[in-house]
Amino acid sequence: MLNTKQGTPPPAAGRAGMKKELPEHFKDYRHVWVFIELERGQVHPVSFELLGEGRKLADKLGVELAGVVLGPAGEATLYAVAEAFAYGADLAYLVEAPLLEDYRNEPFTKAITDLVTTYKPEILLLGATTLGRDLAGSVATTLLTGLTADCTELDVDADGSLAATRPTFGGSLLCTIYTLNCRPQMATVRPRVMAMPQRVNKPIGRVIQHEVPMVEEEIVTKALGFLSDGQSSNANLAYADVVVAGGLGLGAAENLKLVKNLARAIGAEYGCSRPLVQKGWMPADRQIGQTGKTIRPKLYIAAGISGAIQHRVGVGGADLIVAINTDRNAPIFDFAHLGVVTDAIRFLPSLTEVFTHRLSPHSRDKLAN
Amino acid sequence: MHIVICIKQVPDSAQIRVHPVTNTIMRQGVPTIINPYDLFALEEALKLRDAHGGEVTVLTMGPPMAEDALRKALTYGADRAVLLTDRYFAGSDTLATSFALSQAIAKIGETFGTPDIVFTGKQTIDGDTAQVGPGIAKRLDLMQLTYVAKIASIDLNTREITVERRSEGGTQTLMSKLPCLITMLEGTNEIRRGSLDDALRAARSRIVKWSAADAGIEDLTKCGLRGSPTVVKRVFAPAARAEKAEQIDTTEKTPRDLADALIAGIFSRQPALEDELAFDGDA
Numbered sequence A: 001m002l003n004t005k006q007g008t009p010p011p012a013a014g015r016a017g018m019k020k021e022l023p024e025h026f027k028d029y030r031h032v033w034v035f036i037e038l039e040r041g042q043v044h045p046v047s048f049e050l051l052g053e054g055r056k057l058a059d060k061l062g063v064e065l066a067g068v069v070l071g072p073a074g075e076a077t078l079y080a081v082a083e084a085f086a087y088g089a090d091l092a093y094l095v096e097a098p099l100l101e102d103y104r105n106e107p108f109t110k111a112i113t114d115l116v117t118t119y120k121p122e123i124l125l126l127g128a129t130t131l132g133r134d135l136a137g138s139v140a141t142t143l144l145t146g147l148t149a150d151c152t153e154l155d156v157d158a159d160g161s162l163a164a165t166r167p168t169f170g171g172s173l174l175c176t177i178y179t180l181n182c183r184p185q186m187a188t189v190r191p192r193v194m195a196m197p198q199r200v201n202k203p204i205g206r207v208i209q210h211e212v213p214m215v216e217e218e219i220v221t222k223a224l225g226f227l228s229d230g231q232s233s234n235a236n237l238a239y240a241d242v243v244v245a246g247g248l249g250l251g252a253a254e255n256l257k258l259v260k261n262l263a264r265a266i267g268a269e270y271g272c273s274r275p276l277v278q279k280g281w282m283p284a285d286r287q288i289g290q291t292g293k294t295i296r297p298k299l300y301i302a303a304g305i306s307g308a309i310q311h312r313v314g315v316g317g318a319d320l321i322v323a324i325n326t327d328r329n330a331p332i333f334d335f336a337h338l339g340v341v342t343d344a345i346r347f348l349p350s351l352t353e354v355f356t357h358r359l360s361p362h363s364r365d366k367l368a369n
Numbered sequence B: 001m002h003i004v005i006c007i008k009q010v011p012d013s014a015q016i017r018v019h020p021v022t023n024t025i026m027r028q029g030v031p032t033i034i035n036p037y038d039l040f041a042l043e044e045a046l047k048l049r050d051a052h053g054g055e056v057t058v059l060t061m062g063p064p065m066a067e068d069a070l071r072k073a074l075t076y077g078a079d080r081a082v083l084l085t086d087r088y089f090a091g092s093d094t095l096a097t098s099f100a101l102s103q104a105i106a107k108i109g110e111t112f113g114t115p116d117i118v119f120t121g122k123q124t125i126d127g128d129t130a131q132v133g134p135g136i137a138k139r140l141d142l143m144q145l146t147y148v149a150k151i152a153s154i155d156l157n158t159r160e161i162t163v164e165r166r167s168e169g170g171t172q173t174l175m176s177k178l179p180c181l182i183t184m185l186e187g188t189n190e191i192r193r194g195s196l197d198d199a200l201r202a203a204r205s206r207i208v209k210w211s212a213a214d215a216g217i218e219d220l221t222k223c224g225l226r227g228s229p230t231v232v233k234r235v236f237a238p239a240a241r242a243e244k245a246e247q248i249d250t251t252e253k254t255p256r257d258l259a260d261a262l263i264a265g266i267f268s269r270q271p272a273l274e275d276e277l278a279f280d281g282d283a
């Protein structure tokens, strides 16, 4: 494998003093790793998004991309490995053990840190999910390396360092962060921030199996149970193609049914801005934005939402943003594609009605004839 | 039972403005608050103390003015407050912060009794990383229970604790052992007002102030900028989009006409969507 780290030129002049030559023993750290999040037999889609991003970084560095799969032996782990290859990984590290069944911090941290010290990745990426954040913090602290949370952009600079960009101060600013003189360089990325990559036509790769040096008796924490959110579609919001959301402009809790009705009529998910969660009008899982969900729908309709920066960072990836707001100077019109300056409470019922009519099979037949 | 809770004083980021020319944060006049998630953790700590007896110690690392946040926590009912403050801590990233806090917690343990539980909020609203809690747990070798929505039970005799924690697709019930570190979600905690007694006591309380040396930190290379493997290279404002939203003309239009115009606008930009939506609508 080609490795651009060999014979790395001295750091660029402008960075002198800030970045020292990487210590000799870090120079054999190579490859980009993506932790494939498998919880209760399901691969979290953020892992595929990260493989897409990891592929770009690995290509720039001229190194291989690996997926890291942890779980009990069985179909789920094999499926996860196959999927990692299908989304661009060259190889996979596979750790199978019954004690990796339910997510618990101890065995997962042990397995990952052990893999890292054995195989030495240059970059390690995880999803900024509850599992990923729980794990990343302890892995980075165990390895005494840097970890950049919730990145929105990843790149490698001219001398091969990971440049991780993340929002700061509630999304008002972005900052680019480097991990100097420590390896691996770790980052987490929230679901839906990176685009879903195309599946590639290379669904094979090397599998390197590894053992977790731990037995169940050593693990203090026991998983007693799991209550799935089940059919409640909360978890689907981040991955919905169409999302309708309401904000404080709707004025009262009962007006949220206007948003829900429209969502139902067009097969969309619904969400809200943060004040609605704070008022208890909607559950926290429905909040869109910096401290809520990041969404990437094909269509986003925001009704009575001002478009504060913390909201914007959660919807910036939408293909088409439509804003309904009474204030023509509302910041949402700065990033929406289509706007209507009107009262959402009066307008939403009509919008729902016209949408329903236009999308019904009956009227579509008529249109076709 | 001794509970230590880590809080952070943060700028109320809802009120932060970015200077349009210099791209720097304009902090002047921006009020500070206790990180909201830490308040939920504090409330949980106080509830446990009230139910099982013991003491709650609040700890913060920050500039001298962070004393205000501690005093506030005392008025809510915390028993003791420790301020870890030293210029050596300036510029700490999450790794360096977790180091300093874990050293201070160890010192609190020696001085005031070993903690059974260390609490933090799920994350701060300025850094947003959710990494400091897990970092402290690792450094102190505590069991780590993150994103906890509820403490289901706690048994001080067997030293067992059962919690419900949120995960992506549901709620996980975990049983672990004390001592442990818990990061608290917004949960259902109603934050108490604090009694008049607490307020009076807070006004009289002396806040324990520790420098790095006081907290027993010998290796200063693990603190502040020097102890932080991550370095901020560039800070910039998000790019503004060149053009504003195209406005649907609203003059002399009924809501239905307006809806027609808007829907036409949507489907002319996203033609494929119309079939997808119609299909979804049937299903």
Ligand SMILES: Cc1cc2nc3c(=O)[nH]c(=O)nc-3n(C[C@H](O)[C@H](O)[C@H](O)COP(=O)(O)OP(=O)(O)OC[C@H]3O[C@@H](n4cnc5c(N)ncnc54)[C@H](O)[C@@H]3O)c2cc1C
Residues within 6 Å of the ligand: A170, A246, A247, A248, A249, A250, A272, A273, A274, A275, A287, A288, A289, A290, A291, A292, A293, A303, A304, A305, A306, A307, A308, A309, A310, A311, A314, A324, A325, A326, A327, A330, A342, A343, A344, A345, B012, B013, B014, B015, B125, B126
């Ligand atoms: C640390 C931090 C994190 C945050 N995280 C998030 C987050 O994740 N998500 C989030 O959304 N916010 C978040 N916020 C809050 C954010 O700053 C804004 O306060 C919030 O997004 C505003 O919500 P809103 O637009 O619904 O309400 P408002 O700002 O009150 O705006 C209401 C809008 O409705 C319009 N309006 C009024 N009446 C009508 C009507 N009849 N018809 C149509 N329009 C009408 C008004 O013109 C106005 O533009 C966060 C804040 C902080 C400090």
